[in-house]
Amino acid sequence: MTSNIVLPRIVCLGKGSINQLNYVLETLAVKNPMIVTDKVIYDLGYIKPIENNLTNQKLSYGIYTDTIPEPTDTSLEAGIKQARLDNHDSIIAIGGGSVIDSAKAIAIVAKHGGHIRDYKFPYSIEKSGLPVIAIPTTAGTGSEATKATVITDEKHNEKMLCMGLGLVPFAALVDYELTISLPKRATADSGLDALTHALEAYVSRKANPFTDAQALAAISLIAKNLRTAYNEPNNIEARESMLLGSHLAGIAFTNSSVALVHGMSRPIGAHFHVPHGLSNAMLLPTITEFSIPFAQHRYATCSRAMGIATNQDSDEIANDKLIKELKALNHDLNVPTLKDYGVNKIEYETLLPLMAKQAIDSGSPSNNPRLATVVELVELYRKVYE
Numbered sequence: 001m002t003s004n005i006v007l008p009r010i011v012c013l014g015k016g017s018i019n020q021l022n023y024v025l026e027t028l029a030v031k032n033p034m035i036v037t038d039k040v041i042y043d044l045g046y047i048k049p050i051e052n053n054l055t056n057q058k059l060s061y062g063i064y065t066d067t068i069p070e071p072t073d074t075s076l077e078a079g080i081k082q083a084r085l086d087n088h089d090s091i092i093a094i095g096g097g098s099v100i101d102s103a104k105a106i107a108i109v110a111k112h113g114g115h116i117r118d119y120k121f122p123y124s125i126e127k128s129g130l131p132v133i134a135i136p137t138t139a140g141t142g143s144e145a146t147k148a149t150v151i152t153d154e155k156h157n158e159k160m161l162c163m164g165l166g167l168v169p170f171a172a173l174v175d176y177e178l179t180i181s182l183p184k185r186a187t188a189d190s191g192l193d194a195l196t197h198a199l200e201a202y203v204s205r206k207a208n209p210f211t212d213a214q215a216l217a218a219i220s221l222i223a224k225n226l227r228t229a230y231n232e233p234n235n236i237e238a239r240e241s242m243l244l245g246s247h248l249a250g251i252a253f254t255n256s257s258v259a260l261v262h263g264m265s266r267p268i269g270a271h272f273h274v275p276h277g278l279s280n281a282m283l284l285p286t287i288t289e290f291s292i293p294f295a296q297h298r299y300a301t302c303s304r305a306m307g308i309a310t311n312q313d314s315d316e317i318a319n320d321k322l323i324k325e326l327k328a329l330n331h332d333l334n335v336p337t338l339k340d341y342g343v344n345k346i347e348y349e350t351l352l353p354l355m356a357k358q359a360i361d362s363g364s365p366s367n368n369p370r371l372a373t374v375v376e377l378v379e380l381y382r383k384v385y386e
């Protein structure tokens, strides 16, 4: 079996790596980038040094700050229009996963036309859009390293997965200093998303030796640092480990896949506007328990990589510890149930058949070690409600 691995052309890691922007711009020989961000990042003052830098380089540039959390097709429109009207030749995306996902989608549609719906999975986006330089400010989605973007179709209330080589950013500047001001809730949600990426990449039917190495390294980094990053926001070592972990998890899942947790998580986000990392976390212990019998040794290896089971523990004991730890993490990071989050039970029940179908149609559940039927998915959705 062969494995095709895709990666950004350039990855700059560590403190101050944002200062490598000039080097990347020179490598690309671009003249007119568009900065894509959101208002929070803009107000934090992260954009001003980039603007000063571009001005010093005598480059023209534009700024688009109207991205939204959990981006939708409509939210992209003004950005696509601006990129085209102002003839931008590249995009500098600085922000969390929603910003980088927005930028990647804008880059494709601005260059190749159509509507983002035209690019929905199973369509494979092979041609590159405008080159994207991705600068993450959260340790979570790993979008700076991936060939995926998730955009909600407002008309159909569906989180569309778009995938392909053309979505891989040209460069990623992975600078943990930008994550230090991340609020507690976002630290927890994005960190749990990253942990889910790494776990799912490792147990996926598409896992390969390259992704196994990245995934296990990511699982270890994230599991040993997430609580500290949450409880001590200024802890540099924890922030550095979390951002490296989420980046490696991004590399792992984009070259393997995500699986049932992500497949079931997207419909929860689309219908009830639960943030992505949070809905993953709500599902993770239950879906892991459901899947373990079909990949016992793989899950036990994850448990050992997390540092909660030892080599002396049997796989069965390691997996018991894994479930306990995933539940404890949710407790310690104050992850609510869907009920506590305020999701209406009657509305939830009514939507379950549609959500189960949307989950399966997304393709991700077919990568899970244990394949689930629509009936089983509905039962699993019921189980995680309270």
Ligand SMILES: [Fe+2]
Pocket (backbone or CB within 6 Å): 141, 193, 197, 262, 276
């Ligand atoms: Fe995710």
